Amino acid sequence: MKNYELVLHRVEADLAAGRLRLGGRLPGERSLAEQLGISRPSVREAVRVLEAMGIVRTATGSGPEAGAVIVAEPAAPLTALLRLHLATDHLPMGDIVQTRVLLESWTAREAARQVGGSDPASGGLETAEELLERMDAPELSPEEFHLLDAEFHVALSALAGNVLIAAVMSSLRTAIHGYVLAAVPNLADWDATAVGLRAEHRSIVGAIRSGEGDQAAALITAHIEGFYRAAQLR
Amino acid sequence: MKNYELVLHRVEADLAAGRLRLGGRLPGERSLAEQLGISRPSVREAVRVLEAMGIVRTATGSGPEAGAVIVAEPAAPLTALLRLHLATDHLPMGDIVQTRVLLESWTAREAARQVGGSDPASGGLETAEELLERMDAPELSPEEFHLLDAEFHVALSALAGNVLIAAVMSSLRTAIHGYVLAAVPNLADWDATAVGLRAEHRSIVGAIRSGEGDQAAALITAHIEGFYRAAQLR
Secondary structure: OOHHHHHHHHHHHHHHOOOOOOOOEOOOHHHHHHHHOOOHHHHHHHHHHHHHOOOEEOOOOOOOOOOOEEOOOOHHHHHHHHHHHHHOOOOOHHHHHHHHHHHHHHHHHHHHHHHOOOOOOOOOOHHHHHHHHHHOOOOOOHHHHHHHHHHHHHHHHHOOOOHHHHHHHHHHHHHOHHHHHHHHHHOOOHHHHHHHHHHHHHHHHHHHHOOOHHHHHHHHHHHHHHHHHHHOOO | OOHHHHHHHHHHHHHHOOOOOOOOEOOOHHHHHHHHOOOHHHHHHHHHHHHHOOOEEOOOOOOOOOOOEEOOOOHHHHHHHHHHHHHOOOOOHHHHHHHHHHHHHHHHHHHHHHHOOOOOOOOOOHHHHHHHHHHOOOOOOHHHHHHHHHHHHHHHHHOOOOHHHHHHHHHHHHHOHHHHHHOHHHOOOHHHHHHHHHHHHHHHHHHHHOOOHHHHHHHHHHHHHHHHHHHOOO
16 A cells, blocks of 8 residues: 555544544644654645545645645546546547436436425426526527536436435536537537527426426436437547 | 646646557656646645546656556546545435446346347356356355455446446445445344345346346346345445
């Protein structure tokens, strides 16, 4: 085991045992180095890894003895991980599309089961509906539209209440954002595409609202697969 | 953006553009530091992050100018990420079980579609079947049994041919290994449990072999949920 990995294992064990808690601080650099018998640069490398993994946050200027604050933010590091592996070209885009279809058809079905038939003014669909209204603005650039679109899909996924699936979904969506934008010129007619996407979004929300889970799952599957086909994303 | 993040962005861009390739090497520490106008310790921190993310591997003793080798190993870092976040207690075990059920029922259905009805001596089910035979050994400890069990589930997942879903599945399974073992004492009778798990595994493989996807998905769902219930994993 490399020296910086000693720190990761120690932090994992301390978290699991409740000796470290959210909002608390890691011991300072010198203290960790002494306790584990390793150099301070090795501790610093480990803290960077923990930071990249969304376990701690370090403030600039607070000094190495202030200790990094424990946070729990899995979505950003998962995004970074997926982006890097997408870039290596050993993670095919087709597998990502298939994964999105699997996760999002499940979350749409679950959302329909949980919020279906509820009062239109409640149930958590408001965020998604508000995003649809913002996507109606005709002056949006493809980039602005896709950012709202991504937020809309993430909002739907969150309705199912599974933090892991929501984090994976959100990371997938963010990780492929650049690829989606780069593919916009492949679309024959962006304005026509946007009209179609808006209508599809509304029918998905309608199916969830009325509790038709199978229908919502089928619509979101066709929506995702249709866009990747039209944009020739590979 | 922090200094080490400059290195991550640079590596991601170089990978995406094909300037860095699998098996190739990162520029050495000094060269990267000069190109990006940052300190060598910042470069070293970034290389550790890339290593923790499965993008590079560094050999001990090869010196900072040798350059880390580009690899593409997403499963181990995903495992580390999930383990750390499980330890923070903000990733509920119930969400992990639900995710396993979703991914594994899908992979079982896909595997049945792809290898179902094929010659018993082919189709990729041999690895899974060999693991079942090894799990029949009566002298296995719960730990040995669970390691083989995890390998069996990972082998089934790989049959569906989606590298992302297989990596997530494998990471989930490894990340929860310690929790599964810790829960063994909750089982009323380990030997009886093992007999049941063996029979369930065989019926899952049988359903995949004969191409009954829905049946395979239902069996694997009952298998996963039943075990977590019996072991009172939370």
